[in-house]
Amino acid sequence: IFGCKGGSKKYSRINDECSLGRLRNKLWTEESKYEHNSENLANYVYADRYENGTEESGDGYKYRGRVLIQLTFRTNYKGFTISHNKKHPKDIQDFEKNPELVATNYKYAVEAAFYFWTSRGIDSVSDGVAEDDVEKVTNLVNGGANGLPERIEKFKLAMELI
Numbered sequence: 407i408f409g410c411k412g413g414s415k416k417y418s419r420i421n422d423e424c425s426l427g428r429l430r431n432k433l434w435t436e437e438s439k440y441e442h443n444s445e446n447l448a449n450y451v452y453a454d455r456y457e458n459g460t461e462e463s464g465d466g467y468k469y470r471g472r473v474l475i476q477l478t479f480r481t482n483y484k485g486f487t488i489s490h491n492k493k494h495p496k497d498i499q500d501f502e503k504n505p506e507l508v509a510t511n512y513k514y515a516v517e518a519a520f521y522f523w524t525s526r527g528i529d530s531v532s533d534g535v536a537e538d539d540v541e542k543v544t545n546l547v548n549g550g551a552n553g554l555p556e557r558i559e560k561f562k563l564a565m566e567l568i
Contacts, residue, residue, distance in 0.1 A: 408451045409433045456481040472509045474519035
């Protein structure tokens with residue numbers, strides 16, 4: 407996902423290469439630092455994006471995806487803090503300072519997922535009954551089609567159950 411343009415489906419194990427080109431060169435040149443090390447990997451791939459600091463700051467791992475919809479990046483933890491405190495003035499929290507709260511408290515986890523959903527305007531593109539809605543939602547959540555085939559399969563299963 408993080409090493410090849412076009413994601414993991416564009417990676418060839420046979421020649422250890424990406425058919426559309428490489429992303430994030432250090433994943434190739436410093437493989438032992440990132441392979442099987444989620445903290446180093448997150449710090450690298452999420453560095454200098456959406457108000458995260460440099461790789462050395464540790465923000466990538468600190469603001470990694472958590473909860474039901476994977477709240478990721480300092481910007482989103484900051485936005486959730488503002489939203490929560492506005493709605494719950496008797497329960498002031500700082501999720502930017504303490505991002506683990508969304509992972510350790512179910513109430514905050516659910517609220518964070520709803521915050522993310524509404525802050526992206528996902529309701530406006532989805533009526534929840536068509537496969538093309540799954541693609542639109544995936545784009546708003548991920549900024550692309552990462553994981554789309556699996557999401558469509560899960561969507562079809564859920565629709566059968568409903």
